[in-house]
Every structure is written in structure tokens, then in C-alpha cells.
Amino acid sequence: MDIRAIKIFNHLAHSLHFGRSSRACNLTPSALTRTIQRIEEELGTPLFRRGNRSVTLTPAGEIFKQYAEETEQRWQTLQRELADDETLRGEISLYCSVTAATSILPRILGAFRQAHPSVQIKLQTGDAAEALDKLKNREAEVTIAALPEQLPPSVVFVELAQTPLVFIEPADSIKSMPGGESGIDWRRIPVILAERGLSRVRIDRWFKEKEIQPNIYAEVAGNEALLAMVSLGLGVGVVPQLVLEKSPLKDRVRVFVVEPDLTPFTIGACTLEKYLTHPVIGAFWATVLQEQSSES
Missing domain, CATH: 1.10.10.10 (Winged helix-like DNA-binding domain superfamily/Winged helix DNA-binding domain)
Structure with missing residues (x-):
């Protein structure tokens, strides 16, 4: 073989x-x-x-x-x-959302490529909720993801950014959503939710703590799909503010205030601890740490 x-x-x-x-x-x-x-x-x-x-x-x-x-x-x-020299060679596989690929990864990839131009980078984008599964299933060696509430012991995480979770509604709604403890009739307002992932965990908890039974209109995979459905006037939803700011649909939705605020996301790079002994992954992780320290 x-x-x-x-x-x-x-x-x-x-x-x-x-x-x-x-x-x-x-x-x-x-x-x-x-x-x-x-x-x-x-x-x-x-x-x-x-x-x-x-x-x-x-x-x-x-x-x-x-x-x-x-x-x-x-x-x-x-x-x-x-190899006839000490140039780092090989490949590394990365997975992240489209938003992370355009807002978080560029400075890291730029620094890494400058230091190690002979390493081949394989980048796959998709639903951020799948990032840790991609890592677990060896479909990626490094992922950009929101810090879960319980990080698996085999995974190491480096914080790169924080972003609030915000409620959004269609921008062309006749009247903006009222805020406050009892200003919204959730039984009548259609809600679009993520199928899975940390945002779903936190919005489910928010509704439970307020003893609200939401009127769920649809469950979708990915923040981009959720934004598209809200922009079409099909309901309200929750997305990370960073995703909203980078979306081409940002002018077609608007944020409305709820109380209390949802717990924000901590976004960072993830890899398996055992991968850090691999020279290419170790070099990429060193770049991540360097970029993190330069931003702080």
C-alpha cells in the first residue's frame, strides 16, 4: 500500500x-x-x-x-x-466561516505566507457551527470558531476577537421592534433560528430564562442564510455583529434592542493539542500567537 x-x-x-x-x-x-x-x-x-x-x-x-x-x-x-534546505514545506488545512475568512484570517495568512512561502494552504469555508466537528473528523487542522461553553480537553484555543450577538429585523419594517421586558409579542413574531451551534444554544437559553415560547418560522444552517431570510421579511433572527457588519445584506436589516443582552461570542483559532508537534501546524500556531499579541 x-x-x-x-x-x-x-x-x-x-x-x-x-x-x-x-x-x-x-x-x-x-x-x-x-x-x-x-x-x-x-x-x-x-x-x-x-x-x-x-x-x-x-x-x-x-x-x-x-x-x-x-x-x-x-x-x-x-x-x-x-529537503535540501531548511525551508518549511508541507500543507495545512483550515476551516472557517466566510466572515472569518475575510475579516480575521487575512492578517494571519499574510504573515504566515511571508514567513513560509513554500507551505500550501488549503482553506475551506462553511457554517461556523461545524468548525469543531471539522477538527474532530480531521477535515481541518486549524479552525476559526466561537469558543464553546465547554472546550474539549484535546482542543487548544487562542482568542482573536469578540463580537456581540444581536437581534435583527427587516430594515423595511414599518415600525421598529419595541424593546423592554414585555414590549414584544413573541407569539406573533416569526423567528428564524440557526439549526445548531453556539448562537442557537444562547438564544434558546435566553427564551427559556424569560419563559418565552417563540414562534419559530424556520431553522437554517449558517448566518448568511439567516441574514438572507430576515432581509426578505420572513422574520427576525440573531447573528454575531461581526457577521452583520461584513455582510452585503447589512443595509437590508437593522438591529433592535432586547433585554438582557445575549452573551457575546469569543472568536479564536482552534487546533488539537497533538497537532502542535507538527512543524507546519506549529509554525502556523506561532503566527497566530504573534498576531494575537500584536493586536492586544
């Missing part, structure tokens, strides 16, 4: 999801399946149990996983040792 097959196995062994691994490895599902089957044929034993809705490692798969991870690490070490 070759090193690419090893890398493909490693990704699937962590994601335990053929669809996610095929997309991350730029393979069709059938090509991914064939790769795993070839490894299993070489070893003479199944490595995965495939159910209708789940994938798990067999005992042999757990043993091979340790071997495969060590092999990939040794391969990376060999590539560095065979």
Missing part, C-alpha cells in the same frame, strides 16, 4: 463517515471504498464494520490505525529530512 492509501485510511478512521472522507480526500465514494478494500485485502482482515447508519473500526482496524498514524508522521519527517 502507498502513503496516499495510508492517508485516506487515517482520515476515514477518524471521521468514520465515507461521505465526509470522500469529499475531504477528493475521491468518489466508490474510489474510497476500493482503496479501503485493497488495504483490507493486503492485510487479510476487515478494518471497518459498515452498518446502515454507522461505521466503526474493528479490533484489527484499531491496531492498524496506530500503525497508519505513525507511518504518516514518519513520512512527513522523512520529507523534511530529505
Whole structure:
């Protein structure tokens, strides 16, 4: 088996999801399946149990996983040792929202590229609520995300920015929402919520603490989708202020005041602690820390 097959196995062994691994490895599902089957044929034993809705490692798969991870690490070490100079080479995979890609990452990427021009950067954007899952499933090595209320012990986090969570309504509403404890009839006003993520946790808690049963019109994935629906007059919603400020739809919605304020977001870079020993990821993390200290 070759090193690419090893890398493909490693990704699937962590994601335990053929669809996610095929997309991350730029393979069709059938090509991914064939790769795993070839490894299993070489070893003479199944490595995965495939159910209708789940994938798990067999005992042999757990043993091979340790071997495969060590092999990939040794391969990376060999590539560095065979290089004819001390230039840092390799690649790093990043994941963040579109807003983070345009507002937070540019200064970090600029400094990193200047210091390490031979490193290939792979950047994927999407729903910020998926950032930690991307890290866990090895679909990204560094993510930009809001600090969760409970940070997994294996994840390290560096704060880069803070932003309030704000309620928004369509800008062309005839009358702005009244504020105060009892000024809004939430039974009548349609509310658009994020399907998941920290903003959903905090708005659900806010409604619960005020003993409000909201009139939920829709649940959407991503702040951009939520902003679009509010701008069309379909309801009100909650987004991070940073997202609102960077959105092309910012003039089509407006903020209204609620009491008490929602707990703001702390946004930062996340990676797994074990990744910091990798030279490329370690160098990127050093850049993150440098940029953080220069901003503070």
C-alpha cells in the first residue's frame, strides 16, 4: 500500500463517515471504498464494520490505525529530512466561516505566507457551527470558531476577537421592534433560528430564562442564510455583529434592542493539542500567537 492509501485510511478512521472522507480526500465514494478494500485485502482482515447508519473500526482496524498514524508522521519527517534546505514545506488545512475568512484570517495568512512561502494552504469555508466537528473528523487542522461553553480537553484555543450577538429585523419594517421586558409579542413574531451551534444554544437559553415560547418560522444552517431570510421579511433572527457588519445584506436589516443582552461570542483559532508537534501546524500556531499579541 502507498502513503496516499495510508492517508485516506487515517482520515476515514477518524471521521468514520465515507461521505465526509470522500469529499475531504477528493475521491468518489466508490474510489474510497476500493482503496479501503485493497488495504483490507493486503492485510487479510476487515478494518471497518459498515452498518446502515454507522461505521466503526474493528479490533484489527484499531491496531492498524496506530500503525497508519505513525507511518504518516514518519513520512512527513522523512520529507523534511530529505529537503535540501531548511525551508518549511508541507500543507495545512483550515476551516472557517466566510466572515472569518475575510475579516480575521487575512492578517494571519499574510504573515504566515511571508514567513513560509513554500507551505500550501488549503482553506475551506462553511457554517461556523461545524468548525469543531471539522477538527474532530480531521477535515481541518486549524479552525476559526466561537469558543464553546465547554472546550474539549484535546482542543487548544487562542482568542482573536469578540463580537456581540444581536437581534435583527427587516430594515423595511414599518415600525421598529419595541424593546423592554414585555414590549414584544413573541407569539406573533416569526423567528428564524440557526439549526445548531453556539448562537442557537444562547438564544434558546435566553427564551427559556424569560419563559418565552417563540414562534419559530424556520431553522437554517449558517448566518448568511439567516441574514438572507430576515432581509426578505420572513422574520427576525440573531447573528454575531461581526457577521452583520461584513455582510452585503447589512443595509437590508437593522438591529433592535432586547433585554438582557445575549452573551457575546469569543472568536479564536482552534487546533488539537497533538497537532502542535507538527512543524507546519506549529509554525502556523506561532503566527497566530504573534498576531494575537500584536493586536492586544
